[in-house]
Amino acid sequence: MNFVFISPNFPENYWMFCRGLKKHGATVLAIVDCPYDSLSKQLKEHIDECYVVPSLEDYDALVRAMGYFTYRYGKIDWVESNNEYWLAQDARLRRDFHITTGITIDHIADYQSKSRMKQFYAEASIPTARWQMADTAENAIRFAQTYGYPIICKPDVGVGASSTYKLNSEQEIRDCFANGFSQPMLIEEYIPGTCFTFDGITNSKKEIQFATSHHYVGSIMDSVNSQDSIGCYSLIDIPADILEIGTRCVRAFPTRSRFFHFEFFRLQENRDGLGKRGDILGLEVNMRPPGGFLPDMINYANQFDIYDIWAQVMIEDHVLIPPHERRSCAFSGRRDNVAYAHTEFEISNRYGRHLKMMQRLPKALASAMGNTVSVAVFDTMEEVQEFFSYTLEKKHETTGSDL
DSSP states (O other): OEEEEEOTTSSGGGHHHHHHHHHTTOEEEEEESSOGGGSOHHHHHTOSEEEEOSOTTOHHHHHHHHHHHHHHHOSOOEEEOOOGGGHHHHHHHHHHTTOOSSOOGGGHHHHHOHHHHHHHHHHTTOOBOOEEEOOOHHHHHHHHHHHOSOEEEEESSOSTTTTOEEEOSHHHHHHHHTTOOSSOEEEEEOOOEEEEEEEEEEOTTOOEEEEEOEEEESOHHHHHHSOOOEEEEEOSSOOHHHHHHHHHHHHHSOOTTOEEEEEEEEESSOBTTTBOTTOEEEEEEESSOOSTTHHHHHHHHHTSOHHHHHHHHHHHSOOOOOOOOOOEEEEEEEOTTSOBSSOHHHHHHHHTTTEEEEEEOOHHHHHHHOSEEEEEEESSHHHHHHHHHHHTOBTTOOOOOOO
């Protein structure tokens, strides 16, 4: 099997996908946009050949790379980046090189357009925030008058919470719309809820081979826009309602042979016309691994290799994961602009035996996940709660974060 992996050097941990592919018998061909000598030793050891392009934005250069690999190795069976930013480009290459595995260009909007996602959620009988496209300030004001302030304005196609705005008044709406938008935007009602994910891997029959659930401490939108602290932790066991609605999403969306990352809200209060406190609403779907180092967090929580599991499913179409001990892995993301009650040294000293990593993040990840992160593993949810209370406590604060 010839497998072309695009940008396995970023994020840094993605070389491990190549390791898994190589282990399970694939010929691994990499396309990168940096000098070959700058690649890590681990990545070089787990690819058969590497093609360097001036920029991954240059589609013609990617076509030349794919043509070269086809000439050298024969038909390409897979092309994948596992990166949200390149998903549409991956799909375009599949069409142009007649590759039948992975997302097709005809379905890419089903994964990336938030308005299109809403339709799929509706077909799966999963409620979502009420919405409309952001056309004029007057229409947005009428929307807010119907559903209440604040309202959310965000790109129809976008990564994370970038260019996402929480608008609290008529004047803020007018200011937001004053200069127009450079891309299609939508507005939706604000959901008073906690955010969680359903993450996993499917085979070509949409059968879930592995799944887990991560819950957020704080808001990703506020983390990006207000530079607030952020945290995330995995559940030791997936509750029945999360497993049921997550499985429904897998069946509703085109999810064959994918790593998936679904996001949901759980209502914190009754909401007329939407649901009762505790109900689950659909937020977004992403057909790639959870971002940043969350795949490593999955490994820490389960003591296995999720990169290898993904590779085995892609190549063999199934995997049997033996029974294993599950724990909760949590990350605490701290901001440089926030004065915290405890230093990184104190965190390291207090949680030393639990810590798996403590490091500064590059700018591309720090926007959503914090400038400095601490990742730790715990046996109980009570320990997780105490971890967040301690690591995210601000100076002069007396209360901690709630899970």
